[in-house]
Amino acid sequence: MKPCAYHQPVQIPDAAKLLTSIEDSKLLAGGMTLIPTLKQRLANPPALVDLSRLGSLKGISGDGATITIGAMTPHAVVAASKLVQAKIPGLAALASMIGDPAVRSRGTIGGSVANNDPAADYPAGVLGLGATIITSMREIAADEFFLGLFETALEAGEIITAIRFPVPLRAGYAKFKAPASRYALVGVFVAKFADGVRVAVTGAGPGVFRVPPMEAALSLNFDPSAIAAIKIDTDGLTSDIHAEADYRAHLVTVMAKRAGDAALV
Amino acid sequence: MQISFTLNGRPTTVDVEPATLVAELLREQLNLTGTHIGCDTSQCGACVVHLDGLPVKSCTLLAPTLEGATLLTIEGLEGAPGSNRMHPMQEAFREHHGLQCGFCTPGMLMTAVALATEKKDLTEADVRHGLEGNICRCTGYQNIVVSVMAGAAAMNAAKGE
Ligand SMILES: Cc1cc2nc3c(=O)[nH]c(=O)nc-3n(C[C@H](O)[C@H](O)[C@H](O)COP(=O)(O)OP(=O)(O)OC[C@H]3O[C@@H](n4cnc5c(N)ncnc54)[C@H](O)[C@@H]3O)c2cc1C
Ligand code: FES
Ligand code: FES
Numbered sequence: 323m324k325p326c327a328y329h330q331p332v333q334i335p336d337a338a339k340l341l342t343s344i345e346d347s348k349l350l351a352g353g354m355t356l357i358p359t360l361k362q363r364l365a366n367p368p369a370l371v372d373l374s375r376l377g378s379l380k381g382i383s384g385d386g387a388t389i390t391i392g393a394m395t396p397h398a399v400v401a402a403s404k405l406v407q408a409k410i411p412g413l414a415a416l417a418s419m420i421g422d423p424a425v426r427s428r429g430t431i432g433g434s435v436a437n438n439d440p441a442a443d444y445p446a447g448v449l450g451l452g453a454t455i456i457t458s459m460r461e462i463a464a465d466e467f468f469l470g471l472f473e474t475a476l477e478a479g480e481i482i483t484a485i486r487f488p489v490p491l492r493a494g495y496a497k498f499k500a501p502a503s504r505y506a507l508v509g510v511f512v513a514k515f516a517d518g519v520r521v522a523v524t525g526a527g528p529g530v531f532r533v534p535p536m537e538a539a540l541s542l543n544f545d546p547s548a549i550a551a552i553k554i555d556t557d558g559l560t561s562d563i564h565a566e567a568d569y570r571a572h573l574v575t576v577m578a579k580r581a582g583d584a585a586l587v
Numbered sequence: 588m589q590i591s592f593t594l595n596g597r598p599t600t601v602d603v604e605p606a607t608l609v610a611e612l613l614r615e616q617l618n619l620t621g622t623h624i625g626c627d628t629s630q631c632g633a634c635v636v637h638l639d640g641l642p643v644k645s646c647t648l649l650a651p652t653l654e655g656a657t658l659l660t661i662e663g664l665e666g667a668p669g670s671n672r673m674h675p676m677q678e679a680f681r682e683h684h685g686l687q688c689g690f691c692t693p694g695m696l697m698t699a700v701a702l703a704t705e706k707k708d709l710t711e712a713d714v715r716h717g718l719e720g721n722i723c724r725c726t727g728y729q730n731i732v733v734s735v736m737a738g739a740a741a742m743n744a745a746k747g748e
Contacts, residue, residue, distance in 0.1 A: 328605030422720025427641040
C-alpha cells in the first residue's frame with residue numbers, strides 16, 4: 323500500500339471537518355472494501371479518516387417500534403444481537419450471511435450502506451424494511467438514499483452515524499450466493515408491516531430496487547406461492563460472467579419466495 | 588507512528604508507517620512469518636489472526652488498529668501449559684491429515700480455533716459455513732472439516748465440557 327496520512331478523530335464534527343478539508347480523503351470503517359481497493363491501487367487517498375474512535379457510532383438500541391444500529395457496528399455483532407434476533411430475525415440472518423467470519427468481525431453496516439455495492443446484502447435489508455439512514459447532517463429515507471451503482475444520496479463530508487429500522491410484523495432474507503465471492507448473485511428481502519409488504523432486490527441490477535407487483539400480491543395475501551407466477555422484466559438487469567439477465571430475473575422470483583418462506587418461520 | 592499492543596501475550600511497541608498492513612508488519616518487521624499471505628484480494632484467509640479474540644484478515648487490517656489491542660498469531664497458539672504439546676486444534680490437523688502443502692494451514696487453524704471458541708457444539712454445517720473465507724488448494728476440505736470437528740471436541744474436553 324502507498325503511504326498516506328492517518329487521522330483518528332474522536333468527535334463526529336472533527337471527522338467531518340477532516341473529510342472536507344483534505345481533498346480526496348476517505349473515511350475508513352471496517353476497511354473490508356476500502357483496504358482491498360487501496361491495496362490494488364484503485365484509489366490513492368492522501369489521508370484516511372478512521373471512524374473507529376468515534377464511540378457514539380457503535381452499538382444497537384431499541385424502543386419497541388424501532389431498532390437503531392450504529393454505523394460502526396460490525397456484521398458479526400448484528401448477527402449475534404439478541405435484540406435484532408428477537409425483533410427482526412431476518413436482519414440478523416442477513417448479517418450472518420455476509421462474506422465470512424473474518425469479514426463479519428470487521429465490516430460495518432455503515433460502510434456497507436455507504437458503499438452501496440450492487441451485490442451487497444445490507445442495501446436489500448435497509449430498503450426492504452424502509453429504514454432511515456441517520457447522518458452527521460440529516461435523516462434520509464431508504465427510498466431516497468440508494469441512487470444506483472455505488473451511488474448514494476450522501477454529500478461530500480457527510481458521515482452515516484446510524485441506521486434506524488422500523489420493527490416489521492415479519493421479515494425474511496434469501497440470497498443466491500456468487501460461489502467465489504459470496505456476495506449476492508441475487509438477494510431478496512421481504513418485510514410485512516401493518517400497512518403493507520415491501521420487497522427489495524439486490525445483486526440483480528446496478529442497484530437495489532423494489533418490486534411493486536410482488537408487494538401488492540403479498541400485501542393482499544402473505545403467502546409466498548402468491549408471487550410464484552410474478553416474473554420481473556430483464557430490462558436493466560445485469561448480465562456478466564456470473565449470470566445472464568434472464569437467469570437473474572428467474573432467481574428474483576425464486577429468492578423472493580424463499581424470503582417469504584423465511585419470514586413465515 | 589508508534590503503536591503499542593499485546594502480541595502473543597507480550598507487550599509490544601513498534602514504529603510504523605500508518606498505511607502498513609498488519610500482515611506486513613508481522614512478517615517483515617516482527618519476523619513472525621507463520622502468518623501467510625496468499626492473495627491480494629482479501630479472499631483466501633491464509634493471513635487470519637485473532638484481534639481481541641476475533642478472527643480477522645491481517646492483510647486487510649492497518650497497523651494503527653492494533654493500538655491497545657490484543658493480537659494472537661499462529662506462533663502464539665500453544666498446548667496446555669507444561670504439556671510440551673501443540674494446541675489441540677494443531678494436534679487434530681496432524682492426526683486427521685488436515686493439511687497437505689500447509690500453506691493455508693495457519694489461517695485455517697486460527698479460523699478453526701475462533702469457531703470452536705465461539706460455539707460449543709459445532710455441526711459439520713457450522714464448520715463448512717465458518718471456513719468459507721479460507722481457501723485451500725490441496726486438500727479438498729474434507730479432512731480439514733474432520734480435523735476441525737475433532738479439534739473442537741478436544742478443546743471442549745480440555746475445558747472439561
Ligand atoms: C472477502 C469478502 C467478502 C465479502 N462478502 C460480502 C457479502 O457477501 N455481502 C456483502 O454485502 N458484503 C460483502 N463484503 C463487503 C463487506 O460487507 C464490507 O464490510 C462492506 O461492504 C464495507 O464495510 P466496511 O465497514 O468494511 O467499510 P470500509 O471498507 O471501511 O468503507 C467502505 C466505503 O464506505 C465509506 N464509509 C464507511 N463508513 C462510512 C460512514 N459511516 N459514513 C459514510 N461513509 C462511510 C468509506 O469511505 C468507503 O468508501 C465482503 C468483503 C470481503 C473482503
Ligand atoms: S492474504 Fe489475507 S485473505 Fe488472502
Ligand atoms: S494444504 Fe495446501 S493450500 Fe491447503
